[in-house]
Amino acid sequence: MKRLFPYIMALILALPISAGLALAADGPVQAGAKALIVYHSKSGHTKALAEEIQRQTGADIFFLDYAEVYPTDREEFSDKVHEEQRQDARPAIKASPDGLEGYGVVYLGFPVWWGDMPMLFYSFLDQNDLSGKQIVPFCTSGSGKIDKAVARIRALEPGATVLDGLRLGETVPVQAVTDWLKGLGLVD
Numbered sequence: 001m002k003r004l005f006p007y008i009m010a011l012i013l014a015l016p017i018s019a020g021l022a023l024a025a026d027g028p029v030q031a032g033a034k035a036l037i038v039y040h041s042k043s044g045h046t047k048a049l050a051e052e053i054q055r056q057t058g059a060d061i062f063f064l065d066y067a068e069v070y071p072t073d074r075e076e077f078s079d080k081v082h083e084e085q086r087q088d089a090r091p092a093i094k095a096s097p098d099g100l101e102g103y104g105v106v107y108l109g110f111p112v113w114w115g116d117m118p119m120l121f122y123s124f125l126d127q128n129d130l131s132g133k134q135i136v137p138f139c140t141s142g143s144g145k146i147d148k149a150v151a152r153i154r155a156l157e158p159g160a161t162v163l164d165g166l167r168l169g170e171t172v173p174v175q176a177v178t179d180w181l182k183g184l185g186l187v188d
């Protein structure tokens with residue numbers, strides 16, 4: 001028994017012993033931290049997902065928008081945002097959410113455009129320091145993955161903990177959202 005003692009202690013210490021902390025893939029989730037969902041959506045899919053996350057978590061929600069009016073023509077719009085990406089542009093944002101410093105968890109939700117998040121989010125991350133917060137990315141897309149955007153967010157916000165992202169298609173399966181939130185410890 002004496003010889004087993006160090007191993008038993010090591011096992012106990014490896015468990016998440018701090019009360020109120022749940023372990024997520026990338027670190028402990030701040031239980032009870034105020035949460036904000038910052039999202040953009042053009043045709044409504046990401047909006048529906050953002051609103052479902054809001055419904056399940058009770059987080060505040062903010063629509064991140066362009067300061068400028070963008071073309072309504074599909075092709076012109078598509079060309080414009082593609083060009084922004086090629087130029088690594090930082091389009092002007094209409095407004096940032098108030099009181100960002102008061103939030104411990106910030107969800108970032110976006111449609112995948114040309115394999116990445118809209119440049120609007122690069123502007124947002126350039127203008128707002130999210131150090132010390134947990135960033136929870138999510139997106140909708142035709143088939144494109146979220147991985148590139150998550151890697152870019154991690155690089156842009158080295159002082160934040162960026163949790164694993166959720167990518168869904170153009171519909172919102174409620175249970176998949178619940179499973180993801182539970183898996184990250186963001187809901188009970």
Ligand SMILES: Cc1cc2nc3c(=O)[nH]c(=O)nc-3n(C[C@H](O)[C@H](O)[C@H](O)COP(=O)(O)O)c2cc1C
Nearest residue numbers: 041042043044045046111114115140141142143144
């Ligand atoms: C300009 C533009 C570029 C897109 N690029 C991609 C892409 O690279 N990969 C992909 O899977 N879907 C792509 N899509 C499809 C959108 O990601 C998908 O329809 C998404 O659900 C739209 O979200 P929203 O309804 O919130 O705007 C693109 C759509 C647009 C308008």
